[in-house]
Amino acid sequence: xxxxxxxxxxxxxxxAFENEALAAEMLxxxxxxxxxxxxxxxxxxxxxxxxxxxxxxxxxxxxxxDYVVETSQEDEGxxxxxxxxxxxxxxxxxxxxxxxxxxxxxxxxxxxxxLHLCATFRKAGLDNALMVLYALATARLNTVLFHAAVVSxxxxxxxxxxxxxxxxxxHARLWLNxxxxxxxxxxxxxxxxxxxDGACVYGSPWSGKTPCYKNLSMPLGGVVLLSQAPHxxxxxxxxxQSYAAIVPSISGKRWDASxxxxxxxxxxxxxxxxxxxxxxxxxxAAAAELCCKTVKA
Numbered sequence: 593x594x595x596x597x598x599x600x601x602x603x604x605x606x607x608a609f610e611n612e613a614l615a616a617e618m619l620x621x622x623x624x625x626x627x628x629x630x631x632x633x634x635x636x637x638x639x640x641x642x643x644x645x646x647x648x649x650x651x652x653x654x655x656x657x658d659y660v661v662e663t664s665q666e667d668e669g670x671x672x673x674x675x676x677x678x679x680x681x682x683x684x685x686x687x688x689x690x691x692x693x694x695x696x697x698x699x700x701x702x703x704x705x706x707l708h709l710c711a712t713f714r715k716a717g718l719d720n721a722l723m724v725l726y727a728l729a730t731a732r733l734n735t736v737l738f739h740a741a742v743v744s745x746x747x748x749x750x751x752x753x754x755x756x757x758x759x760x761x762x763h764a765r766l767w768l769n770x771x772x773x774x775x776x777x778x779x780x781x782x783x784x785x786x787x788x789d790g791a792c793v794y795g796s797p798w799s800g801k802t803p804c805y806k807n808l809s810m811p812l813g814g815v816v817l818l819s820q821a822p823h824x825x826x827x828x829x830x831x832x833q834s835y836a837a838i839v840p841s842i843s844g845k846r847w848d849a850s851x852x853x854x855x856x857x858x859x860x861x862x863x864x865x866x867x868x869x870x871x872x873x874x875x876x877a878a879a880a881e882l883c884c885k886t887v888k889a
């Protein structure tokens with residue numbers, strides 16, 4: 593069985609393919625994970641989770657397993673059905689349109705999992721499974737996976753939040769185009785981890801439609817909630833407002849009490865320690881300049 597190790601935000605996980613044929617098919621597609629690959633000697637003995645990937649010969653993994661549906665989520669043609677097997681294992685069924693991509697079955701508090709890949713959308717199924725598994729396995733470890741864009745400036749990261757279509761990527765590009773020495777860290781799925789010396793933001797192997805897979809980390813200098821408006825105006829948020837701004841952008845299984853408790857603890861620490869702002873803005877250079885001037889003051 594072919595196995596590789598990866599480290600994201602300090603958390604090590606393994607991916608093992610059931611045979612060489614499946615590994616030969618999938619590994620060339622996994623360039624986004626290469627910056628995060630580590631050797632066994634550098635990874636340590638403790639893995640945050642281990643994923644075994646197998647091929648579903650019938651092409652529809654969801655039809656091979658009976659499970660109880662708990663909820664489902666649909667976004668831009670992608671559907672994730674969440675449930676559990678009759679013996680209590682968590683299940684995530686990934687679909688694109690009417691095509692199945694894979695079925696993820698998790699055990700031992702998400703530390704072990706098996707992904708049954710279907711005949712279609714295999715790479716997307718693998719990416720979605722790893723994002724879900726990473727978010728859940730690290731939820732109790734002061735770590736959260738965000739839906740956000742992040743840029744770096746002068747050694748710190750600045751994260752832009754908002755609903756889909758708000759303009760997170762657009763605002764990040766405005767920083768890149770108008771503010772000197774700014775770098776894109778991640779355009780869709782950065783990781784934030786609370787350390788003893790504060791919150792740090794990390795690049796990840798997942799970055800939405802913009803390929804930006806950088807193994808970078810830096811202190812999180814600020815969080816900015818964006819809202820489209822006919823003007824540019826920014827204000828700092830208080831603790832409760834910060835918490836409310838942060839929560840909707842964090843991935844997690846909040847109906848699982850242990851996951852919810854871990855997420856709440858991290859969200860609360862972020863709201864108390866990371867400056868958070870609300871930016872009403874136009875998609876123009878002035879918005880980026882105002883934002884940068886304020887969050888770096």
